[in-house]
Amino acid sequence: MKVHGGCHCGAIRFEAHADPQKAGVCHCTDCQTLTGSAFSLFLQVPRENFHLTDGEPKIYVKTAESGNRRAQAFCANCGTRLWASAEKDPAVFNLRIGTLRERANLPPRTQIWCRSALPWVNDLGGVPTNMKGM
Numbered sequence: 001m002k003v004h005g006g007c008h009c010g011a012i013r014f015e016a017h018a019d020p021q022k023a024g025v026c027h028c029t030d031c032q033t034l035t036g037s038a039f040s041l042f043l044q045v046p047r048e049n050f051h052l053t054d055g056e057p058k059i060y061v062k063t064a065e066s067g068n069r070r071a072q073a074f075c076a077n078c079g080t081r082l083w084a085s086a087e088k089d090p091a092v093f094n095l096r097i098g099t100l101r102e103r104a105n106l107p108p109r110t111q112i113w114c115r116s117a118l119p120w121v122n123d124l125g126g127v128p129t130n131m132k133g134m
Contacts, residue, residue, distance in 0.1 A: 003043065003106075005099040007075035007082060012055035014082070016045040016095060023097060023106040027121070028113035030062060034072065034081060038118045041097035042084070043106055050093045061087050 001020050006013040022044040031040035057073035064070050069087040074080060084094045097103050111117070 007080035009078035027117035
């Protein structure tokens, strides 16, 4: 499946060929902090299938609980998180699903770091919805 992504302000754009079965949810505490949310949604894409078409992201390197150093790509202008990868010579990019135009067609197929999942995250079905916002 071909996917098209970019940041909120449009300064950075990318394309990739991806397997939709590689979409997932990460519940680690770093993803919770970096997203300001309960989890992060990702789509794993091999490096050779990823192409940056516009702009250049800023990179923040964090050390994961595992000790691995992970590069976090984001737009320096609008702050959109774009992808994560190994710090050096990444084999895979974990694209942030929310940045992809095709996000509605990429339901998660796996969940990782579930021991850090917030206890209420799977109980949202009963939360009232308001389609107009707050």
